Amino acid sequence: MSMKNSAILGEALISMRSTGLRTFLTMLGIIIGVGSVVLMLAIGRGVEISVRDSIASQGANLFIILSGSTTASGIRTGSGGAATLTVGDAQELAGLPGVVAVSPNVAGISQIVNEGQNWSTQVRGATADFFIIRDWTVSAGALFDDGAERAAAPVAVIGATVAENLFLSDEDPVGRTIRIKNIPFQVVGVLEKKGQSVDGQDQDDTIVVPLTTAQRRLFGSPFPGAVRVIFVQAASEEAMKGLDEKIREVLRLRHRLGENQDDDFTVRDLTAIGQTIQESTQAIALLLGSIAAISLVVGGIGIMNIMLVSVTERTREIGVRKAIGARERDILLQFLIESVILSLGGGLIGLLLGGGLSMLIGSIFNLPTEVSLFSVTLSFVVAAGIGVFFGYYPARQAARLQPIEALRYQ
Amino acid sequence: MSQPIIQVSRVDKSYGTMAPVLRQVSMTVMPGEFLAIMGPSGSGKSTFMNILGCLDRADRGEYVLGGEDTTDLTPDRAADLRNRMLGFVFQGFNLLQRRSALDNVALPMICAGLPRSQWDPRARELLDKVGLSAKYHSRPNQLSGGQQQRVAIARALAMEPPVILADEPTGNLDSVSSSEIMRIIRSLNADQGITTILVTHEPDIAAQAKRLVKFKDGRIVYDGPVTEAGMSA
């Protein structure tokens, strides 16, 4: 002989109907708290996916060696500033254990012309291994091979953005001749679309020609075989460990750098850069997380406060209920359900708000944000937990009221 | 001879350090009795009714309700006793605002865990019985005092309790409503044999009972038939 749970739920819902705005204001802290948690998780996930994808698009297990680093006086000339690397360096690095592919590159911005169309873009001179390292294939035509490299053939593989800008959509660029710095090149292939890189650059806005062709015909060379960049791909993540140190040793030896001379090159590890980006994202997430935590506590206290007010306001009602036979458990549950509904309602609105905001931010910053099942579950568990935790004390106060005291109230 | 339904023996009650409100009160009520309690204001009538209603507890003495000693009741057991054994009618009605008459009458049955299929027809039947067939869905603030008190009586009857406790049920009502309420209470006792204990200030209302108990300064000073002598005791 005790009140049915469904009946208690009904009583709680009816009691709450009458206090619309107050109910909403009480939910605000939970709304903001849960909203921030959802947003934080969605953005964190989005950044993680986007960083991982763009690092993968740069090539897996990759070291990028840039020529030029510091002068004797310690002033940085900026990576790639002075050509200090050579094709010979690249060939020697290819012999290191754990290295699977090496591609020396030169690059420069050039004006490209196709009949009436003009486009200014980065032209890269690279060995054929470049395409292996980048895991890049063509959507039309073919890549150039080592033969074209040896012959310094005037051939070019163009990126999707370049193709869009130099050719009409119904034209096939393959086999056509374009002019780079007024020198005719035959387009042999169009590269598959890659999208943006980690730093937000359009990777498809590029043209790749054989390294030898670029050195001899396009950019010239301060000394024979000079290159700006060498890409070194390791066999695995495992193989990358310590490889950067070996690369430095080899290059310092080849460049005849004395013990107190700085490197004249820079070895970059994209995975490390990705980690840095993720770490800073995590710092932002942590900030958002602490806002969320504070908000949730404030929200919980708000719920506790409003429930205490509600218990006081309804003291007489509690007395009547007790007089006609409501047990302590019935009263406790009724108030507890009210506070859980408050916090769950706040959680639901927060979830929708956080989800909506993360979609908005995702579309503005081109991030693949997603609200996972985990964050949905987390919001509901946290919200319900807050409702129970902060609602328990007021509910117990209500349940423990002496019937006679409650009836005499006011 | 059957068992007494209410047996109070030498009950004391005081609040804090003030003079005792009830002193050595004893009273025995048999099933089916109709009893009026009178006495000056502050003489302890309501305090006594609250103890009878298991809403409050005596400091000393014994109270047996329907054969059950109420001295050491847990709060939940007291709630069950109130639900099954007692129907309350208060001076101030004590209906839940913002709830329909039907909901108010249903509340004791909902507390007892009855399903809607049982409480809904029963609540309608009770409201019909007190003449409120047209007011199922009215809120208390849409009803007159007399109508509200009738809802309260219907609520008190919901669990078919053997005892009705009414503390000045007509205290807030005009004479027309008052006699209507008394007609209903009389018939509960006469037709259904419900033991009825009623506190009142008005001699003509007390005169409708079959037994009179008079309080003065926390003591029972008269317990007997309703007579002129008893009233003025």
Ligand SMILES: Nc1ncnc2c1ncn2[C@@H]1O[C@H](COP(=O)(O)OP(=O)(O)O)[C@@H](O)[C@H]1O
């Ligand atoms: N909760 C309480 N605290 C202190 N004094 C009380 C309380 N309830 C009643 N009293 C006192 O007890 C006495 C009897 O009150 P009550 O039983 O309400 O009298 P009656 O109903 O006969 O008018 C009064 O003096 C009243 O002030």
Ligand SMILES: [Mg+2]
């Ligand atoms: Mg009184």
